[in-house]
Amino acid sequence: MRRIHDFHGGIHPAEHKSDSMAQPIQPAGVPDVLVLPTGQHIGNSALPTVAPGQRVLGGEEIAEADGALSVPCHAPTSGTVLAVEDRPVPHPSGLSALCIVLQPDGRDEWAEPRPFANPMNADPLLLTQHIQQAGIAGMGGAGFPTAVKLSPRPGKPIQTLIINGTECEPYITADDSLMRERAAAVISGSLILAHVLGNPTVLLGIEDNKPEAIAALKDAATGSGVEIVVFPTKYPSGGEKQLIEILLGAQVPSGALPADIGVVCQNVGTAAAVHHAVVNGRPLVSRITTVTGEAVSRPGNYEVLLGTPIRHLLALAGYDASVNQRLVMGGPMMGFTVSDPDCPIIKTSNCLLLPTEAELPTPPPPQACIRCGLCAEACPASLLPQQLFWYSRGRDHERLEAHNLFDCIECGACAYVCPSHIPLVQYYRASKAEIIAQRQDAERAEHARQRFEARQERIERQAREKAERREARKRAAEAKATAATGDDKDSDPIQAAIERAQARKAALADAGSKD
Amino acid sequence: MALLRVTSPHAHGAQDTTQVMQSVLLATLPGVAVMTWFFGPGTLVNILFGSMVAVAMETVALALRRRPILRTLDDHSAVVTASLLCISLPPYSPWWLIVIGMGSAIWLAKHFYGGLGYNPFNPAMVGYVVLLISFPVQMTSWAPPRGTGAELPSFLEALRACFAPQTYDAVTMATALDVVKQNSGLTLEALWRESPQLGRWAGAGWEWVSLAFLAGGLWMLKKRLFTWHAPVGMLLSITLLSALFYDEGSSASKGSPLFHLLGGATLFGAFFIITDPVSSAVSNRGRLVYGALIGALVYIIRVAGNYPDAVAFAVLIMNFAAPFIDHYTQPRTYGHRVRPPT
Structure with missing residues (x-):
């Protein structure tokens, strides 16, 4: 039995997970229109390769990766490209971004699948490329391009691959249902990832509140070498850093990556997507999304085509707009509100939460901070949230950084326990943004200063060189003049002219006297 | 909506x-x-x-x-x-x-x-x-x-x-703390025989009042209204110091640990006053130190000061020191090897 470690802090919010686990995963079907943002991942947005009016097949690439930190997009089904334009996308900012709008034709014709032959003996680099070309980005919520994490880093071998099946946020059961129903795909994908990383130890971490998923995984993992590690339920044990501490007892140094201590973490959904891409040759065009909350009458998990408008899913789940108070994409701890139900489901959309006012009441006006310290007890990063709150209000950026503001993972545990209902995470986000903006300003100012100094120096140098050249010319002229005088000392032309004139005068006088 | x-x-x-x-x-x-x-x-x-x-x-x-x-x-x-x-x-x-x-x-x-x-x-x-x-x-x-x-x-x-x-x-x-403070000639045993207001351990009535506040305090601790650090720090340091100077109950004794724990405002202070989060240190380690120093001050002021009880003075003095304690007891953040300088 592997030793389980604990991490500091954490909370035990009401789970509400059984609400959406009553039925197996249901297909969400094909909506009237699919809106596919080109930036569904962290990194550079993909570059569209299709034009309006063009017909595409399912699985066909419709936008290509822009560099290494990017993944392509694929058509989830066959149809016609209606437009390539800005549409509202699910993002905390509520802004619009470039999307490819696809009208499905209902025939669902697919391009030839391209499975990767004999992957377990293949070159890891080719497999990594294949995974990138399949459009796979972290499906746990962050959307970091998976291939980037798989790329070898010289001198930093990976000893442990952690497959994250924790799903610690309340309400969300997308990973739970995936592990229950498709455990074999998760394990197969995990083994492919392990092969790419040079066969490190593979640990699949899962909280003990998912007994059925644990049983299914243990069954599927028998003899595979993947170790299923079960640990007590606590939020946020699914945070990458926390999970590493739970399983390995090690901490990722501040500012470093898990790879720096020989660890790579991948979500179970990502592992299943890798399996589909490599074994079945299908790119990432759908995902499992939990639709839950008291404002829907049929909560559950849906297999959703990427680009499906939220509206379509809400109709399927029996949504009652009159009682819904906010539309959250993600969970109740880290999700963000979306105001436009035409926003699409994207690669990172693990949950739609539709609570009623009674379920998640509107936050009351905050009371004074009484420094009770509950936040410090709850903080999984061992920060002092109430001190950060003071400094954030006082815009004391120096102290904020000294108190490690940037180690905050924004899990929301501090605000959850705060008896004064202070929106602490909001303060930290604002302060982080301020500090980053200030750093960028400082960087720009430094850059401008360097440019100015370089210019100043160049002007001075040019002036100096000009002056030197002038000086040199002057000296040369003088030298020439001196040299000229020196050479003709005995034959001064003026003197010669005078002499000549005198001689002529004398000659004239002679001639006159002869007259 | x-x-x-x-x-x-x-x-x-x-x-x-x-x-x-x-x-x-x-x-x-x-x-x-x-x-x-x-x-x-x-x-x-x-x-x-x-x-x-x-x-x-x-x-x-x-x-x-x-x-x-x-x-x-x-x-x-x-x-x-x-x-x-x-x-x-x-x-x-x-x-x-x-x-x-x-x-x-x-x-x-x-x-x-x-x-x-x-x-x-x-x-x-x-x-x-x-x-x-x-x-x-x-x-x-x-x-x-x-x-x-x-x-x-x-x-x-x-x-x-x-x-x-x-x-x-x-x-x-006169309160029990007064009586023991003014005592110069009697052993504690004789003093207790002579003074009915000394009660069984730490003052008639007082000792039971203290125990009742202890009960209320433990209930709050169970409800997680505060952590154990400050009260335990304070009670530990009072116990240690009073045990050190107990002197077997001679006429020079400053009172037994039990007398100092149950007497005066020790337990009321430990659970209701120094647990006030606003004016105390903020981290758990800081609160342990904060409580222990208050306990030490309480004992010192009780035996050497002019006032019979000392909780209020000790608390105010340590309120001054709380930011200082915070400075040196900042917890180690995840992924950091040493505490950051402030």
């Missing part, structure tokens, strides 16, 4: 500040009940009158500072401050003493610094110390407890003592 646009987290735990304050008030009840049993209704009158004065003063302060009045009053912090101060005052205190104490606590210690959460000093203890220094006679006139011969005043007499103090004949008696 228009959709809300707010940032995460969307879920919130059950506890709120109003409930925290209400729980503290509830936790004082056993102690107040035992005080009433032993000393009569004086403390009750103190608390009722003091709370009204405190709420009135808080209202005035909020109005002058243009703060939301009802929403702020709803946090119950003024009533908590009033209760804690009134429990510390001698029963049957005159009204003007209570009014001056509340003014010092609510206005001077709290609102002058910006209200709840901004006060560097514990308001109840500021009120107490202002009164103790200004009116030492009234502040050391403790009524004799039940079982030491005197008859307990009725509720009506208690009201008279408060609102018409000139017509009330107070009966007072």
Whole structure:
């Protein structure tokens, strides 16, 4: 039995997970229109390769990766490209971004699948490329391009691959249902990832509140070498850093990556997507999304085509707009509100939460901070949230950084326990943004200063060189003049002219006297 | 319904500040009940009158500072401050003493610094110390407890003592801390035989009052209203120091550990005063240090100072030191090897 470690802090919010686990995963079907943002991942947005009016097949690439930190997009089904334009996308900012709008034709014709032959003996680099070309980005919520994490880093071998099946946020059961129903795909994908990383130890971490998923995984993992590690339920044990501490007892140094201590973490959904891409040759065009909350009458998990408008899913789940108070994409701890139900489901959309006012009441006006310290007890990063709150209000950026503001993972545990209902995470986000903006300003100012100094120096140098050249010319002229005088000392032309004139005068006088 | 646009987290735990304050008030009840049993209704009158004065003063302060009045009053912090101060005052205190104490606590210690959460000093203890220094006679006139011969005043007499103090004949008696402090010739055993007010361990009535406050404190600890660090730090250091100087109960003894734990305001202070989060250190380690230093100061002031009890002074002095303690007890952040410099 592997030793389980604990991490500091954490909370035990009401789970509400059984609400959406009553039925197996249901297909969400094909909506009237699919809106596919080109930036569904962290990194550079993909570059569209299709034009309006063009017909595409399912699985066909419709936008290509822009560099290494990017993944392509694929058509989830066959149809016609209606437009390539800005549409509202699910993002905390509520802004619009470039999307490819696809009208499905209902025939669902697919391009030839391209499975990767004999992957377990293949070159890891080719497999990594294949995974990138399949459009796979972290499906746990962050959307970091998976291939980037798989790329070898010289001198930093990976000893442990952690497959994250924790799903610690309340309400969300997308990973739970995936592990229950498709455990074999998760394990197969995990083994492919392990092969790419040079066969490190593979640990699949899962909280003990998912007994059925644990049983299914243990069954599927028998003899595979993947170790299923079960640990007590606590939020946020699914945070990458926390999970590493739970399983390995090690901490990722501040500012470093898990790879720096020989660890790579991948979500179970990502592992299943890798399996589909490599074994079945299908790119990432759908995902499992939990639709839950008291404002829907049929909560559950849906297999959703990427680009499906939220509206379509809400109709399927029996949504009652009159009682819904906010539309959250993600969970109740880290999700963000979306105001436009035409926003699409994207690669990172693990949950739609539709609570009623009674379920998640509107936050009351905050009371004074009484420094009770509950936040410090709850903080999984061992920060002092109430001190950060003071400094954030006082815009004391120096102290904020000294108190490690940037180690905050924004899990929301501090605000959850705060008896004064202070929106602490909001303060930290604002302060982080301020500090980053200030750093960028400082960087720009430094850059401008360097440019100015370089210019100043160049002007001075040019002036100096000009002056030197002038000086040199002057000296040369003088030298020439001196040299000229020196050479003709005995034959001064003026003197010669005078002499000549005198001689002529004398000659004239002679001639006159002869007259 | 228009959709809300707010940032995460969307879920919130059950506890709120109003409930925290209400729980503290509830936790004082056993102690107040035992005080009433032993000393009569004086403390009750103190608390009722003091709370009204405190709420009135808080209202005035909020109005002058243009703060939301009802929403702020709803946090119950003024009533908590009033209760804690009134429990510390001698029963049957005159009204003007209570009014001056509340003014010092609510206005001077709290609102002058910006209200709840901004006060560097514990308001109840500021009120107490202002009164103790200004009116030492009234502040050391403790009524004799039940079982030491005197008859307990009725509720009506208690009201008279408060609102018409000139017509009330107070009966007072030296407290156990006083008796032990003044002792010079007797061994503790002989002293205890001679003085009925010393009770079984630490003062007739007092010891039971302390135990009742301990019960309330443990209940709050179980409800996780505060962590164990500050109370345990304080009680440990008092126990250690008093054991060190116990001297087998000779005439030079400063009292046994049990005497110092159950006597005076030790347990009340450990669970109701130094656990005030606003004016204490913030990290758990910091609170352990903070509590331990308060315990040490309490013992030193008790045996070497001019005042018989010391909790209020010790707390105020350590309130000064709390930011300093914070500076050196910042916890190690995840992924950092050493504590960052501040």
